[in-house]
Amino acid sequence: MTSHEWWHNADLRMATAVGDGWRLFNDLYLRAQTDADLLALTRRTRLAQSLTHAARTEHFAPHLGGRQITADNAEATLAALPVLEKDVLRHTPEAITTGLVDPWDVLKVRTSGTTGEPVWIIHDDTKLTESTAANLRMLDAYGLQPGLRVIRATADLRHGLVDYETMPFFGQATVLQVNMSTATPGDAAFLTRLCAEFKPDVLWGQPVEILLAALRQNEGTIDFPKFKAVLTHGDSLDARARATIADVFGCPHYDLYGLQEFGRVGWECPQSPGTYHIDEERVSIDVQGDGQVLITSLTNTAMSLLRYRPGDGGELLTEPCPCGRPHVRLTKIEGRKRALVADADGQLVNIKPLRLILEVQPLHRWQVRQNEAGCLDVLIAPESPADGDELARDLYAALKNTMRLRELTVRPVELAELTTASGKAPLFQLLATQEALSAAVVDNATSW
Known part of the structure; x- marks a missing residue:
C-alpha cells in the first residue's frame, strides 16, 4: 500500500x-x-x-x-x-x-x-x-x-x-x-x-x-x-x-x-x-x-x-x-x-557565527585566539597549503562582519602548530571562560 x-x-x-x-x-x-x-x-x-x-x-x-x-x-x-x-x-x-x-x-x-x-x-x-x-x-x-x-x-x-x-x-x-x-x-x-x-x-x-x-x-x-x-x-x-x-x-x-x-x-x-x-x-x-x-x-x-x-x-x-x-x-x-568572544565594545557573544563560517572551509584545522577584547587571531591550516594566502583573504572578508572587532588577523600556519599529542587542540582560546565570568560576577573583575 x-x-x-x-x-x-x-x-x-x-x-x-x-x-x-x-x-x-x-x-x-x-x-x-x-x-x-x-x-x-x-x-x-x-x-x-x-x-x-x-x-x-x-x-x-x-x-x-x-x-x-x-x-x-x-x-x-x-x-x-x-x-x-x-x-x-x-x-x-x-x-x-x-x-x-x-x-x-x-x-x-x-x-x-x-x-x-x-x-x-x-x-x-x-x-x-x-x-x-x-x-x-x-x-x-x-x-x-x-x-x-x-x-x-x-x-x-x-x-x-x-x-x-x-x-x-x-x-x-x-x-x-x-x-x-x-x-x-x-x-x-x-x-x-x-x-x-x-x-x-x-x-x-x-x-x-x-x-x-x-x-x-x-x-x-x-x-x-x-x-x-x-x-x-x-x-x-x-x-x-x-x-x-x-x-x-x-x-x-x-x-x-x-x-x-x-x-x-x-x-x-x-x-x-x-x-x-x-x-x-x-x-x-x-x-x-x-x-x-x-x-x-x-x-x-x-x-x-x-x-x-x-x-x-x-x-x-x-x-x-x-x-x-x-x-x-x-x-x-x-x-x-566553551567560552564567549569579547568584541570591541566589551560585549560578550557566542562563538557560533565564527564557527559556522570556518567549519565549511577546506581546512585541516583552525583555531581562534583572543588575548584582548575586540581582537581575534585566526590560524588556519589549509588542505592545500598553496591556497593559504587566498583563503586567508576570503576568510578575513567573511569574518570581519560577524561582530564588532578592532583587529582581525587570519593567517595560514602548518598543521603541526594546531595539533596536540592527542591529535587535536581546542578550536577556541578565549578570554570569557567560565572561570573569568565567575570572577566578573562575584568579584566584579573582568579580564576583557
Missing part, C-alpha cells in the same frame, strides 16, 4: 513521537527507576537489537556478521567490538548507516565541533520518543511539571533580543528566549516586566550563558523572578561556576550531560550532586582504563553508534545511589568547555 505524502510530514511525526514518549514514560521509564530487573532486561534486549542492526553496516559487519546475537550474550559481544572513533563519522558516515530508515524520515543533527571538526548524525523517530520519556522522568525528579515555562539564556548575535518557542519533547515546555549579549541597561524595564509576566519555572542555558545572565542581573540589565531551578547543559562545569550559579540565583541547580550523537546521556541526581544518572534505557556507557568515556546507542536504528568515543572523560559509579535509582552514574566529567 502506498503511504499518503503526509506520512513524511515532520510536524505530524513530531506529535506522534511525543505522544508515544508520554506512554513510554509511564510504561517503562517510570517503572525502571525502581525496578532494577526491568532496567537490566530492557538494556540487554535493546542492545541485542542494536547489535543486530549494526551487523548490516559496512563498518561493523566484519565483526558481527553471521553471529547469533541474543540478550544473554549482547554485553559480551559489545565489549569485543573495537572503539568507534569520530573519524569514521567524519569521513565515512555511510559505513555505519543501517539503511533501515527512509531518508525522508531521518532526523539530522550536527555535533558542536568545539574540540574537533563537526560531524552530521542521523537519528530515527525514537530520538524524540525516548527523549520525551526520559525528560518527563527527569522533570519529575526535579519537582517540575509538564507545561513548565522556561527562560532560555542565549548569547548569539543572530538571535533577536527576545523570542518564543515550544519544546514538545521537553515536558511540553513554553520557552522565552532572552539574548544576554544584546541586552542593555536601556532594556531593563522591558525585560524585567516581560520575565515577570512570563512566570518562569526554570532558567536554562550553557554554563557561560547562565553566567552571563548572572552578570547581566548584577549590572541591573535584567531582574529575574525567582526560579524553581536552573538547568545547565552542553559543557563541563568547573567548581567556581557551580558555586556562582547557586549563589546568584538562590535555587537548585542541576546539570545535564549530553551529546548531539545521542541526545541527553545523563542528568544530575538531586540527592547526589555531581553524579549523573545515565539513561540506560537508551544508552550504554563504559569507561576505559584511561578514563575515556565510551557510549553506545540502544535505540537509534538509523545509525549504529557502538562503543563511540566522544573525547570526554569521567568515572563510572555502579554502587547504589542514595536516591534509590538503579541506574549507573557518571561523575568527574571532563569534556568541552
Whole structure:
C-alpha cells in the first residue's frame, strides 16, 4: 500500500513521537527507576537489537556478521567490538548507516565541533520518543511539571533580543528566549516586566550563558523572578561556576550531560550532586582504563553508534545511589568547555557565527585566539597549503562582519602548530571562560 505524502510530514511525526514518549514514560521509564530487573532486561534486549542492526553496516559487519546475537550474550559481544572513533563519522558516515530508515524520515543533527571538526548524525523517530520519556522522568525528579515555562539564556548575535518557542519533547515546555549579549541597561524595564509576566519555572542555558545572565542581573540589565531551578547543559562545569550559579540565583541547580550523537546521556541526581544518572534505557556507557568515556546507542536504528568515543572523560559509579535509582552514574566529567568572544565594545557573544563560517572551509584545522577584547587571531591550516594566502583573504572578508572587532588577523600556519599529542587542540582560546565570568560576577573583575 502506498503511504499518503503526509506520512513524511515532520510536524505530524513530531506529535506522534511525543505522544508515544508520554506512554513510554509511564510504561517503562517510570517503572525502571525502581525496578532494577526491568532496567537490566530492557538494556540487554535493546542492545541485542542494536547489535543486530549494526551487523548490516559496512563498518561493523566484519565483526558481527553471521553471529547469533541474543540478550544473554549482547554485553559480551559489545565489549569485543573495537572503539568507534569520530573519524569514521567524519569521513565515512555511510559505513555505519543501517539503511533501515527512509531518508525522508531521518532526523539530522550536527555535533558542536568545539574540540574537533563537526560531524552530521542521523537519528530515527525514537530520538524524540525516548527523549520525551526520559525528560518527563527527569522533570519529575526535579519537582517540575509538564507545561513548565522556561527562560532560555542565549548569547548569539543572530538571535533577536527576545523570542518564543515550544519544546514538545521537553515536558511540553513554553520557552522565552532572552539574548544576554544584546541586552542593555536601556532594556531593563522591558525585560524585567516581560520575565515577570512570563512566570518562569526554570532558567536554562550553557554554563557561560547562565553566567552571563548572572552578570547581566548584577549590572541591573535584567531582574529575574525567582526560579524553581536552573538547568545547565552542553559543557563541563568547573567548581567556581557551580558555586556562582547557586549563589546568584538562590535555587537548585542541576546539570545535564549530553551529546548531539545521542541526545541527553545523563542528568544530575538531586540527592547526589555531581553524579549523573545515565539513561540506560537508551544508552550504554563504559569507561576505559584511561578514563575515556565510551557510549553506545540502544535505540537509534538509523545509525549504529557502538562503543563511540566522544573525547570526554569521567568515572563510572555502579554502587547504589542514595536516591534509590538503579541506574549507573557518571561523575568527574571532563569534556568541552566553551567560552564567549569579547568584541570591541566589551560585549560578550557566542562563538557560533565564527564557527559556522570556518567549519565549511577546506581546512585541516583552525583555531581562534583572543588575548584582548575586540581582537581575534585566526590560524588556519589549509588542505592545500598553496591556497593559504587566498583563503586567508576570503576568510578575513567573511569574518570581519560577524561582530564588532578592532583587529582581525587570519593567517595560514602548518598543521603541526594546531595539533596536540592527542591529535587535536581546542578550536577556541578565549578570554570569557567560565572561570573569568565567575570572577566578573562575584568579584566584579573582568579580564576583557
